[in-house]
Amino acid sequence: MTGDSAKAERFLRRLEPLQGALEAYCRKVLNDPAGVEDVLQNTVLDAFRDFHLYAEGTNFRAWIFRYLNLKVFEFNRRRARVRTESLPEEIPAPTSPEMLAADRVFEAILESPDTVLEQCDEAISQALRSLSEQEQAVLLLRAIGEFKYREIADVLGVPAGTVMSCLSRVRVRLREQLTEHCRRQGLLPGDA
């Protein structure tokens, strides 16, 4: 076996279980679905080129997602359709899902989330698109990649505390937007 084919085999063995997550993340976070193949291809190209820098036994998932994120940001910025501000390092004014607790519509969502959210695909996509690119990345790295806060921080090159406060803030915002959408559409379980 040549050095190159051995390298390719080791790389593929690591990459294969992550293909679904990389693809799903890419599809969600790119503004233009036509760019998925290009972005994945450039990611794999760079990661394979640098694979000798990857230390065996360390976190390959975070390592390759770091490459993917760079390519995603690059692609989206070229199309200039995203809000590119970085995450605020300071913890923002406290927000919590509790603030929504008194809302009757939110209560109804909590009671039957499956039923209500079945009709909210577009609202969820819109809410996602309203986030900045870093906020989207934090939310989707957690949801799709199932990364720990520290790993997300490594992928994005930000402090773990920033990830924690961002995720908390984004979750509340998502809930607020869903609640507002359901209120406007009259989507309560009784109406479903």
Add this chain to the structure above:
Amino acid sequence: MNCEETRRHWDLYHDSEGDGELYLQVNQHLAECPACAKWFYEQSRLEDVLVEKLRGGPKTSPTPELWNSVLAKAGVVEAPRSLARSCLFFLGGGLAVAASVLIAVFVLSRGSDLHAGPSLSQLTAQHHQSFAQGQQAADFASRSDLDVEAYLQRRVAFPVRCPPRQDTGFFVQGAGVCRLERSEAAYLVGEVDGASVSIFLLPSDSLRRFPHQYQALQREYTHRCREGKYEMIMAQIDGSVVLVVGQVDPGRLQRVLRAYGSYPHAVST
């Protein structure tokens, strides 16, 4: 900790983050406050549904055509053959396939099962049962997370991480090495809420010996199943398959799985 403080920590609790003391304090409050316990449950249930929506469904399979093209263009695998070469290849290949089919039909007609080996869930359930019923003791008995990690790192060739943090409810009691269908595997034994729970670790490349679990983990990040009376949940984490098994609530097993290797020193950069 009062209700407001407890609810402010829901994110950390839900994501199995934060320190052990915080987790214990939250748990203590939830045990005493049914309103907060209900609130936590509802928030987590909504979050799980939202996450499924964000993922685009419960399963996320890679698209084979897309990845074939990506890997070929990135130079990781050879580009597909030209049409003429492909025709020759398929002609020769066709004969080989025909022969294989005949052999397979012959083997099947003799009553053999091509996947006759036991599944990963059966094998791990058997091992777990023998630990839980005291028929088998761990090779190395210890309640120290770090000692157990150091022991396994000396014993197996593939990367292993430390046991899940104790604040997720897993209390390690020992570890050892076994073989699962000719594959080297490591195990951790311990308790969750007083019930025996085992964690099995295998290198990811040995997963191909277990077609059912291999396919499931190609489709899902975490695969949940049941073998007899035991609940199981498994995922691939950093080149290893991690499988948690026990006769406890699947949510508790999931928390243990998520926290596998979550000590700060074990998370590499």
